[in-house]
Amino acid sequence: MTQDELKTRVGQAALAYVLPGSIVGVGTGSTVNKFIDALGTIAGQIKGAVSSSIASTQRLQALGIEVFDASEIDELAVYIDGADEIDHAGYMIKGGGAALTREKIVAALARQFVCIADASKRVQTLGGFALPVEVIPMAARRIAKQFAAMGGMATLRVKAGGPLVTDNGQHILDVTGLKILQPLAFEAEVNNWPGVVTVGVFAFQKASVCLLAADSGIQTLTFKPAS
Ligand code: 5RP
Numbered sequence: 001m002t003q004d005e006l007k008t009r010v011g012q013a014a015l016a017y018v019l020p021g022s023i024v025g026v027g028t029g030s031t032v033n034k035f036i037d038a039l040g041t042i043a044g045q046i047k048g049a050v051s052s053s054i055a056s057t058q059r060l061q062a063l064g065i066e067v068f069d070a071s072e073i074d075e076l077a078v079y080i081d082g083a084d085e086i087d088h089a090g091y092m093i094k095g096g097g098a099a100l101t102r103e104k105i106v107a108a109l110a111r112q113f114v115c116i117a118d119a120s121k122r123v124q125t126l127g128g129f130a131l132p133v134e135v136i137p138m139a140a141r142r143i144a145k146q147f148a149a150m151g152g153m154a155t156l157r158v159k160a161g162g163p164l165v166t167d168n169g170q171h172i173l174d175v176t177g178l179k180i181l182q183p184l185a186f187e188a189e190v191n192n193w194p195g196v197v198t199v200g201v202f203a204f205q206k207a208s209v210c211l212l213a214a215d216s217g218i219q220t221l222t223f224k225p226a227s
Pocket of ligand 1: 027028029030031032081082083084093094095096097098099100103
């Protein structure tokens, strides 16, 4: 099965976590696009969605799904999103699609984070995938030096010949060379650096469940809450 087919399957499988009449938290990325397409088939059975990016909002609206602003919502039953890496405890690296800040905000509203991924995303230790960090542009150089001091190499993400600008008007640093052995401590530390908007380690907002697609079928992994 191709990776695209695995994404389609896991996107469809996530419908099992959508409560009829509810507002669903929706992430961003190619796997989530498959989930959004599946959600479109039951658009009449849900109240709507809270979206984590302009791209997902546009896709949801094109399918007739009403999109609510996160600031209007007290709580969501479920947030469904992909990941760039997920470990044995449900800690993740996210932000490959540059939507990490809004993803973390919407995830924080949800009682349950359902991660949908193909089996290639499962890792022993986070850090193989270059860690995305959304930063205020004037702080980028200094933040890159702070990563260098911990053995990482930060590169400014570019698009169409200039720095990529996120939905929040900020920039992304992608950091290679890190082994993130203590995701909670790492997330807390980096989030404290001046100019960091969001670090792409999702430890405080880790997955509750991961639907992992492989040729053999979809495996459901469940995780203890972050402590
Ligand atoms: C976007 C994300 C995505 O969830 C992550 O990059 C996975 O994307 P894909 O499903 O395309 O592999 O964090 O910011």
